[in-house]
Structure formats: C-alpha cells, structure tokens
Amino acid sequence: MTFPAEDDFRRLLDALTSCVLLHDAQTKAIVWANRAACVALGFSVEELLPLKARDMTRPEPKYRREIGVGAMDRAITEGPQVYEWCYRSRAGVDMLSEAVATYVPLSGRDVVMVQFRDISAEEATRQKLRRYEARLREFMQDLDEGVAVVTPSGGVQFISESGRRVLGLAPDEALGAVLDYCTEADRDRLIAQLRDAPSVRPSEPQRYRIVRRDGTPCWLRITCRHVQIEGDLDGLLVHFRDIGGEVVIEDARRTEARMLEYAGRYNAMGEMATVIAHELSQPLAAVRNFIEGAIQRLNAGGAVDDAIWGLRSADRQAEHAALIIKSVREYIVKREPEVVVADLRDILSDVAYFIELRAREAGVAVTIEQAGVPLPIRCERVLIGQVILNLAFNAIEAFAGFVRVPSTPRTLVLGTAQAMDGLAELRTIDNGPGVADEAHAVLFDGFFSSKAGGNGIGLSLCKSIVTRHGGRISASPARGGGLDCRFALPKSRT
Incomplete structure (x- = not known):
C-alpha cells in the first residue's frame, strides 16, 4: 500500500478553510498546522511546535493533556474520534471547538490529524436554549394548563409535566391513548375536533368531562392546532386546561339565576293576587247561584231538567275557575x-x-x-x-x-x-x-x-x-x- 508523502499532504491541508493540526502519532507533539489554524490561534507554525496542552487550552480538568491524548490514541485503534476541546489563542481568547481526531499513516511517519472548528456561538445558543427550557419548565410547573403533541393516529409524542398533573398521571406512568380519558358521550365530538384542527390558529375551545387516572372526574377546555415542521414534526398541538372551578361557579350562577327567575314569576303573580281573586270570584259566585237554584227547584218539586241545566251551568263555571287556577300554577311552578x-x-x-x-x-x-x-x-x-x-x-x-x-x-x-x-x-x-x-x-x-x-x-x-x-x-x-x-x-x- 502506498502512503502519501507528508509534503503533499500538508499542501492539500493548507488549501482548506478548516483548521487542522498534525500531531505525531507516537509522542502526540504538534508537528505542523495549516494556515487556517495559525490564523485562528494567532501562532506561526514554528511557535506552535514547542507548545503543550497547558499552553493553549483552559486550565480545567476536562482539558487535561491526558484527555486529548486518549482521544488521539483511540483514533489510532478505533477510528475517528469526535470530542470537545477548548483552544486558547495567543491573545488569550478561548475558542470552544468541536475536534475530530483521525489517524493518517504517511510515507515518512504516522500522524494524527485533528480538525477543529469554533462552536462557541453554537454552545452559547445551546446554553441559552437550555436556560429557556429550564425557565419554561419551572413556569409550567404551576400551570393548570397542559400541552401535548399528538400524532394524526392519536399517539402522544410529548406531554408537559403540568399536563401529566392535570390528567392525574404519576411521573413514570404510561400516558395511554388520548380517548382513554374521555367519556363515551364525548368521544365523537373530541375525534371531530382533532380531525378538523386548523393550522393557522387554534380551534374553537370545546369542553369535556374526563376521568383522571386517579379515578376523579375533571372538566377540561381543549383547543388544538395542526403543526407541521419538515423532517421533525407532523401532528396536533393540543392545549388543555382544568376548568373544574369554573364549572362549579357556572353551576352555582345558573342555580342562582333559576331561583331569581322563579322568585320573579312568584312575585308577578303576588302582585296580581287581587286581580286573580276578582277573576275567580265571578265563576265561583255563578257556581253557587246555579247550585242554589237547582236545589230550590228540586225542593219545590220543579222539573228535573231545569235542575240538571243549572248543575251543568255550574260545572262549566267551575271548569272556568279551574282553568284560571291552572294557568297561574303552571306559570309560577318551579320547573327544570x-x-x-x-x-x-x-x-x-x-x-x-x-x-x-x-x-x-x-x-x-x-x-x-x-x-x-x-x-x-x-x-x-x-x-x-x-x-x-x-x-x-x-x-x-x-x-x-x-x-x-x-x-x-x-x-x-x-x-x-x-x-x-x-x-x-x-x-x-x-x-x-x-x-x-x-x-x-x-x-x-x-x-x-x-x-x-x-x-x-x-x-x-x-x-x-x-x-x-x-x-x-x-x-x-x-x-x-x-x-x-x-x-x-x-x-x-x-
């Protein structure tokens, strides 16, 4: 097998824009650096040759020389190794880097080629995202609202910790299917809401009565939106909030409104008591007159037909009075x-x-x-x-x-x-x-x-x-x- 000459290899690396250091495969000492590495570190090749790890990295345990040497040794025996390393420039500026150590046998000697690139900005962004994630997790701890990502088939890709709490789930308890919590009466409605979820805005909120994993009933207000991120996510972003307290208050208000409405009807009839009494007095007086007339005719030996006529007239007047009473009763009676x-x-x-x-x-x-x-x-x-x-x-x-x-x-x-x-x-x-x-x-x-x-x-x-x-x-x-x-x-x- 023919190995490339070291000079040819160096000329090839010098044309690259990525930073490259060549280390002797045995001693791990720097033997050469390409132009991009010299510019990034602020040293010439001659100045780099005598430098050790302590001269060009942070004085932290994870950047000890033994750590770097170990990565290079594994590159020789196991293949290319990727690791994080912090290089320090001549001006004292730290450059957090992603380093890739690769074993390269050359015609003159064997070397370990270390390619590195500055990831300081990426790491700063990652740290910022981690801080945001930690803050968001803390903020969501005390929320009564849960967030879940549901696949079109109904599987759950993600659920927030607050969502697990709303559903009564233990930290390590399996979530199960979305419809497991919904009552039979509401399943078709929930399926329709998820199926018709818009993509530009949340759906209209729907209210459902569910049974939590601990067996207690709960009322949820649910909205959802279809989200699609190429290569990452295709599903429904579901927001659900515990509204049990709101439902209790609404029920109390409805009960209060019913009582007030009933009181209003009762009061209206109370104000009309005199009018209703007068209206009733007429048919009741007529009933009495017709009955007395019928009795007098029968006592005097009069015609039975006349007495029957009087009694039937009394019956009609009594029916009229009954209708008045029924109308009042139907109006003021408390109804569901x-x-x-x-x-x-x-x-x-x-x-x-x-x-x-x-x-x-x-x-x-x-x-x-x-x-x-x-x-x-x-x-x-x-x-x-x-x-x-x-x-x-x-x-x-x-x-x-x-x-x-x-x-x-x-x-x-x-x-x-x-x-x-x-x-x-x-x-x-x-x-x-x-x-x-x-x-x-x-x-x-x-x-x-x-x-x-x-x-x-x-x-x-x-x-x-x-x-x-x-x-x-x-x-x-x-x-x-x-x-x-x-x-x-x-x-x-x-």
Whole structure:
C-alpha cells in the first residue's frame, strides 16, 4: 500500500478553510498546522511546535493533556474520534471547538490529524436554549394548563409535566391513548375536533368531562392546532386546561339565576293576587247561584231538567275557575330547564291572558299584533314568557298616577315581527310617561325602575334571560310619548 508523502499532504491541508493540526502519532507533539489554524490561534507554525496542552487550552480538568491524548490514541485503534476541546489563542481568547481526531499513516511517519472548528456561538445558543427550557419548565410547573403533541393516529409524542398533573398521571406512568380519558358521550365530538384542527390558529375551545387516572372526574377546555415542521414534526398541538372551578361557579350562577327567575314569576303573580281573586270570584259566585237554584227547584218539586241545566251551568263555571287556577300554577311552578323550539307568537298568546287581566284593572287597552309568518326560536319557553310579562307589567304600572292632557285612552301594543336582520322580535309599546332620555341605555342594567317604589329586578331579569338566549334587548322613546321596549332572538333553523 502506498502512503502519501507528508509534503503533499500538508499542501492539500493548507488549501482548506478548516483548521487542522498534525500531531505525531507516537509522542502526540504538534508537528505542523495549516494556515487556517495559525490564523485562528494567532501562532506561526514554528511557535506552535514547542507548545503543550497547558499552553493553549483552559486550565480545567476536562482539558487535561491526558484527555486529548486518549482521544488521539483511540483514533489510532478505533477510528475517528469526535470530542470537545477548548483552544486558547495567543491573545488569550478561548475558542470552544468541536475536534475530530483521525489517524493518517504517511510515507515518512504516522500522524494524527485533528480538525477543529469554533462552536462557541453554537454552545452559547445551546446554553441559552437550555436556560429557556429550564425557565419554561419551572413556569409550567404551576400551570393548570397542559400541552401535548399528538400524532394524526392519536399517539402522544410529548406531554408537559403540568399536563401529566392535570390528567392525574404519576411521573413514570404510561400516558395511554388520548380517548382513554374521555367519556363515551364525548368521544365523537373530541375525534371531530382533532380531525378538523386548523393550522393557522387554534380551534374553537370545546369542553369535556374526563376521568383522571386517579379515578376523579375533571372538566377540561381543549383547543388544538395542526403543526407541521419538515423532517421533525407532523401532528396536533393540543392545549388543555382544568376548568373544574369554573364549572362549579357556572353551576352555582345558573342555580342562582333559576331561583331569581322563579322568585320573579312568584312575585308577578303576588302582585296580581287581587286581580286573580276578582277573576275567580265571578265563576265561583255563578257556581253557587246555579247550585242554589237547582236545589230550590228540586225542593219545590220543579222539573228535573231545569235542575240538571243549572248543575251543568255550574260545572262549566267551575271548569272556568279551574282553568284560571291552572294557568297561574303552571306559570309560577318551579320547573327544570327545558329547551324547546317554539313560535314566539304562541308564547305571546300563552301570557296574553295575564296581561289583559292586569291591564283591565288599570284601565289600559291592550292590542295584540301578531306576525303573519312563523317565528320559531329555540328557548326555555316559560322564561321568554316571563320576559314578555315583565315588560308588559312594567308598562302597565307606569300609567299609575299619569294623566295625559288632553285625556286620551291608555294603550299598550304587544306585537311580534321578523326584524330586518332576520331575528324574531317582540315589542311592547305604550303611550305612558316614558323615561328620561339618558335612562334608555341603562334601563335593563339592573336596579333601574320607572315606577315609584320599584327595584328594577324585573327589567334586569329580562336582560339576563334574553342575553342567555343569544338575543338583544333595548328601549327607546315611543312615537307620541311613552316607551318602546323590544327584544330579538335568533330564529331556529330546525
């Protein structure tokens, strides 16, 4: 085998831009350096020859001469060796380098060629990244949010320590599949969210009830985004947060809202007690009269047919009284939430009876104007009925003590219509005293009342119920005086 001459080999290395030192294979002493190495270290070849490791490296244990010699010896017996070494220039500047020791037999002698390149900037970047990673790990320790990278097939490539804590996983416990934690009822929804994850922004947050590994239930809010980094990553970046506390608060607020809504219905009927009692007194008095008449005819030996007629008339009046009681009971009874699709026109018809009773006592003429087309809305029917009642009762009560000049009839118009933006709208328009101009914007904001002694809870309830149904409510001056209150709700497509 023919080995290259040392001079030819040196000329070849001198043309390289990478730094090269040649060491004698036996003594490990420097025997030559190419031009790039001389420039980088600030020494000439002649100045480099007598230098030892202690003269051109840091005085640290990991840069002892024995370490470097060991790497060169392994290069002779095992093949090229890559190691980190710190070279120190003539000016005293340290140059952290990646060194590659390669055994090269030449015609004159055997050498170990050490190629090295400055990796100071790379190491500084790595250290900075390690610091950032450590900080991020510390910051994420106390988060209630977990981060995971999920493959398109559902495997988990990465999960943060905070994510393991959210899922109730022990440090070394296997994660398992993503769907293992989800309830059967929510699996299809989670699969659809992961499948349809966008790539430019996180998906809309979805809420799921899961069972942690320790067996405790938990509520999570999950968002995801498809991420793709060529040659490194192709999957879903999933963020999940424990929202158990939020769910508890929301449940408490819903319960409180239900109680307040029930109290509002009960209060409305309480205010109408006198009117309802008067309405009941008429059929009950008629029942008594018909029964007494039937008894008198039978005692006097009159015709049985006459007595039967009186009893049947009494039965009809009793049925009328029962319907009044049933209407009141169905309105004020505490009910569980039931969302249905109902025509807004039908809801207005349901409560019109109570409105007309109250208006009759106050001397207010009520006009019902129904839309000519169906207005289907998805709602809790009894709550929307309560909004209509509250608006109508507020308008009727505003007439108390109000005298129009010149004297004109007191009127209240209740109407349904399709709004210009396609929503289903209900309006109450009265010709009463109205409110101050600055009050229209805050009429439904809570504790505002247009009547003496009022507390405004009914109007605040109206806004709460309408907003919860995804609608809007407003007040404005009516033409010719009075108040125009309207609420609009999204129409149902089903």
